[in-house]
Amino acid sequence: MTMTHGFPRGRAAIVGAATFGIGKCPGISAVDMAAKAALLALADAGISLSEVDALYTSAPYEALGGMELAEYLGLTPKVTDCNRTGGSAFEVYVQQAALALDAGLINCALIAYGSNPASNPPPGVGMTRQSPWEAPYRPLAPLSSYALAASRHMHLYGTTREQLAEVAVAARQWAQLNPEAAVRDPLTIEEVLGARMVSDPLTVRDCCLFNDGAAAIVMVRADRARDCAKAPIPVLGAAHAVTHREISSMPDLTVTGAAISGPQAFAQAGLAPADIDVVMLYDAFTITPILFLEDLGFCPKGEGGRFVSGGHIAPGGGLAVNTNGGGLSCVHPGMYGLFLLVEAVRQLRGEAGERQIADARLALAHGNGGVLSSEATVLLGRNETL
Amino acid sequence: MSKPEAEWLAHLAGGRFMIQRSRSTGGHVFYPRVAEPGTGAEDLEWVEASGEGVVHAVTVVRKKDPADSYNVVLVDLAEGPRLMSRVDGLPADRVAIGLKVRARIIEEGDKPLLVFIPA
Numbered sequence: 001m002t003m004t005h006g007f008p009r010g011r012a013a014i015v016g017a018a019t020f021g022i023g024k025c026p027g028i029s030a031v032d033m034a035a036k037a038a039l040l041a042l043a044d045a046g047i048s049l050s051e052v053d054a055l056y057t058s059a060p061y062e063a064l065g066g067m068e069l070a071e072y073l074g075l076t077p078k079v080t081d082c083n084r085t086g087g088s089a090f091e092v093y094v095q096q097a098a099l100a101l102d103a104g105l106i107n108c109a110l111i112a113y114g115s116n117p118a119s120n121p122p123p124g125v126g127m128t129r130q131s132p133w134e135a136p137y138r139p140l141a142p143l144s145s146y147a148l149a150a151s152r153h154m155h156l157y158g159t160t161r162e163q164l165a166e167v168a169v170a171a172r173q174w175a176q177l178n179p180e181a182a183v184r185d186p187l188t189i190e191e192v193l194g195a196r197m198v199s200d201p202l203t204v205r206d207c208c209l210f211n212d213g214a215a216a217i218v219m220v221r222a223d224r225a226r227d228c229a230k231a232p233i234p235v236l237g238a239a240h241a242v243t244h245r246e247i248s249s250m251p252d253l254t255v256t257g258a259a260i261s262g263p264q265a266f267a268q269a270g271l272a273p274a275d276i277d278v279v280m281l282y283d284a285f286t287i288t289p290i291l292f293l294e295d296l297g298f299c300p301k302g303e304g305g306r307f308v309s310g311g312h313i314a315p316g317g318g319l320a321v322n323t324n325g326g327g328l329s330c331v332h333p334g335m336y337g338l339f340l341l342v343e344a345v346r347q348l349r350g351e352a353g354e355r356q357i358a359d360a361r362l363a364l365a366h367g368n369g370g371v372l373s374s375e376a377t378v379l380l381g382r383n384e385t386l
Numbered sequence: 387m388s389k390p391e392a393e394w395l396a397h398l399a400g401g402r403f404m405i406q407r408s409r410s411t412g413g414h415v416f417y418p419r420v421a422e423p424g425t426g427a428e429d430l431e432w433v434e435a436s437g438e439g440v441v442h443a444v445t446v447v448r449k450k451d452p453a454d455s456y457n458v459v460l461v462d463l464a465e466g467p468r469l470m471s472r473v474d475g476l477p478a479d480r481v482a483i484g485l486k487v488r489a490r491i492i493e494e495g496d497k498p499l500l501v502f503i504p505a
Binding site for chain 2: 132133134136137138139140144147148149151152155196197198199200201202246247248249253
């Protein structure tokens with residue numbers, strides 16, 4: 001286990017993972033939810049709260065939220081991070097926690113998040129400032145930015161609305177196998193195409209949910225991981241790239257920072273896309289998994305639409321993508337990245353029930369933040385893949 | 387000390403669409419800032435944009451009443467930078483990628499606004 005490409009491959013592991021309150025979670029606050037998920041993840045690991053000495057969290061509507069969960073849980077973390085890269089923050093936390101663990105700066109990292117916008121609607125003014133260079137043109141935030149990227153992909157590569165709809169239908173079919181998923185009724189390509197258009201080419205069914213949910217994971221060094229309750233899930237690679245903030249400054253609307261973070265994470269892990277059994281891709285909108293499949297190397301640039309066609313990423317298809325039902329059909333409480341990691345852990349442990357991928361040994365979780373602005377890729381395995 | 391946004395808005399209010407250019411690198415910059423992205427060059431001066439551009443990407447924000455729907459575009463300026471705007475003078479559905487456009491300053495909500503019309 002040497003340091004490769006700047007990352008301590010396999011020297012830290014995820015040992016606890018949990019979700020809480022997916023779908024509707026009324027009557028309590030976001031920090032209540034994050035605390036519940038955190039305690040469930042610690043119980044899953046067989047680690048006591050007092051062992052936690054690092055906290056990574058993203059409070060939904062509180063600019064100083066990095067400290068709230070520490071206070072709530074009675075922790076005195078040596079490292080606290082509240083990174084502002086949107087939904088990708090959690091994949092970045094895995095990277096940062098692995099480095100801090102390997103350096104010996106910390107011994108036990110808790111990564112936790114809770115948000116219930118469906119039950120407890122956010123205040124009128126959010127944490128996001130409106131760009132003075134975009135706001136006068138009234139784009140729907142963030143939807144129209146993704147729609148602009150989709151328009152460009154369709155123009156250059158002939159990607160179709162039917163291919164976008166395939167992503168939504170595949171997610172729904174996976175959700176139907178996941179009792180935790182919030183939306184499980186049948187969905188057809190025709191229904192997606194016939195749904196209310198919101199910002200061309202994206203209909204309301206091309207958009208992720210905006211519901212409640214909390215999640216947490218616990219990370220320790222490999223030696224400590226051996227004594228935990230369940231088989232550890234070693235972190236094999238983790239890389240991040242930020243290319244812009246607003247869509248008008250995206251260097252190329254059809255190439256995301258995943259084209260940087262993906263190859264770096266694969267190089268750290270000594271793996272290639274063909275090795276991966278379970279692919280968890282942030283699906284804020286149906287265009288995003290198509291872009292990430294290309295940028296991460298699962299298919300050539302421009303081929304993403306054709307790649308997802310014919311149920312290729314649906315249950316029984318050629319590549320298992322977003323097996324929990326994704327942000328499109330399972331859960332998306334504003335920042336979804338942590339749920340990608342929990343599902344990857346469940347698949348690698350063989351805990352995924354009806355949707356379990358047989359002998360899943362290697363998984364990828366790819367987080368996205370902003371408007372295709374921040375991209376972070378994490379590769380996870382099992383001890384035998386070290 | 388330059389005041390990028392305030393100066394740009396003042397030019398716009400005066401009927402001029404200005405962008406920045408670095409004296410040393412020759413690179414054009416939009417949105418206005420204190421240094422050129424990538425190089426950090428601080429020797430930015432205001433130059434009048436040609437106003438010529440091409441629609442790079444387009445979406446239509448749909449409203450209940452189709453008459454209220456409107457387009458949002460990204461325009462590649464002839465000078466290089468890309469910006470968000472709107473194409474006026476065409477039904478929203480007719481605004482397509484590749485359309486050649488020309489800048490125009492209009493009044494909207496008592497403020498000057500940069501939009502584009504078909505060239």
